[in-house]
Amino acid sequence: MYKSVIIFLAYLSLLIGCSSWQDRQESDSAASYDLPGIKEKGVLTAVTLYSSTSYFQYKMQPMGYEYELIKDFAESQKLELHVKVARNASQLVDMLKNGEADVIAYPMFISNLNKQGLLFCGHEQQTRQVIVQRANKGDTILTDVTQLLGKEIVVLPKTKYAKRLQNLDKELGGGIQIIFTQKDSISSEDLIAMVSEGEINYTVCDDNLARLNKTYYWNLNIDLEISFPQRSSWAVRPNSPLLAKAINVWSNDKKRSKSFKSITKRYFESSKNNFVPELSEIKQGHISPYDKLFQKHATLLDWDWRLLASISYQESRFNPNVVSWTGAEGLMGIMPNTARKLGVSPHELKDPDTGIRTGVDCLRRFRQGFNSIEDPDERIKFTLAAYNAGIGHVYDAQRLAEKYGKNPKVWEDNVAEFIRLKNEPEYYNDSVCKHGYLRGSETYAYVREVIGRYDYYRRKTHK
Helix, strand or coil: CHHHHHHHHHHHHHHHHHHHHHHHHHHHHHHHHCHHHHHHHCEEEEEEECECCCEEEECCEEECHHHHHHHHHHHHCCCEEEEEEECCHHHHHHHHHCCCCCEEEEEEECCHHHHCCCEEEEEEEEECEEEEEECCCCCCCCCCHHHHCCCEEEECCCCHHHHHHHHHHHHCCCCCEEEECCCCCCCHHHHHHHHHHCCCCEEEEEHHHHHHHHCCCCCEECCCECCCCEEEEEEECCCCHHHHHHHHHHHHCHHHHHHHHHHHHHHHCCCCCCCCCCCCCCECCECCCCHHHHHHHHCCCCCCHHHHHHHHHHHHCCCCCCECCCCCECCCCECHHHHHHCCCCCCHHHCHHHHHHHHHHHHHHHHHCCCCCCCHHHHHHHHHHHHHHCHHHHHHHHHHHHHCCCCCCCHHHHHHHHHHHHHCHHHHCCCCCCCCCCCHHHHHHHHHHHHHHHHHHHHHCCC
């Protein structure tokens, strides 16, 4: 009997010890996921999604509204930022819960279901669905949902926008003509562009996406709301309360409000319209005040100097002091980080001679990446595309072209088409793509406009 009691007590002690050890392990593990453990490592890992409003790469530089905000937070905590990209919202949550990331830097819907597994934090956004319509002179602007009756509204099938329109149609007793686009591989941003260009009259999207696209298309009206607001914010694991608290303090810091407003203005207010006005008259064979500099530096590329002039006009309208919304500077539109890698300061880019030389250095490096393309005219188009978007995106488009049976060494009707498709999840999430989302229609237009202007310069001037 006594021996049995001793064995029982020993067993009980072992259980208590194991439980205590397990508790300590769980506590240590939780701590490693929270802010003290993150600071010990010196690295904050954020997971997000590719999109025009969250995260993307442009001219080989990471950009995006959510990216810039999480970068600002990481810097405020003196942490190095690592960014991972999920394929969809579900994977965002899985990666966070699996410990692959510390924070979801993407607006997650605040719902009772999500509250069970996520700790929401940071700036709270309220997103509504809106009607996107043209606002040219003479257009009738819809101001009430009842005015949608009898109107054709084009949306992507099997989306939340389609579902909301169908529910709204029922609420109004029927009459909204919901048109599901029949075009393959088209995105909500493509539909917005089609509204602006007059191909369709109306579409629907979230107001944050609408606000961003309005900075590209001045003739849009996005004021008519068709849904209740949906709250969303970043999220961390429930066992990271100190990290959540730090994010909340940072987002409410009045001292940082200026930075927040600046980032918001950059993405959702500042014009990104790259409208090229009618070409100015060329007098006495002169294209710009910098023709001699273009001639001087074009020899390093063995290119026609008028092609450099066309690039410069596209990038800066021959204004050496211009700074684009992306931060590109000087006559040739060089990103500051790119300039630094070439030993040139952002301030030096404002010098016309230095700016043009730096642009030529970039073009030479990009051209080397397409040495396998034998046709010189084709190589120029690929080089221009890389100069605009970053060479990684062009490589992605080449791999997509090859995968779908197109010629990866021909631009028009081949690689150019897949550059345009890199704003569509089906394509930028493809396993052959390494650089994610791109507003590829801009790159497509860039190549076309530069080449078109170059042809014009050749007709009007002497080499």
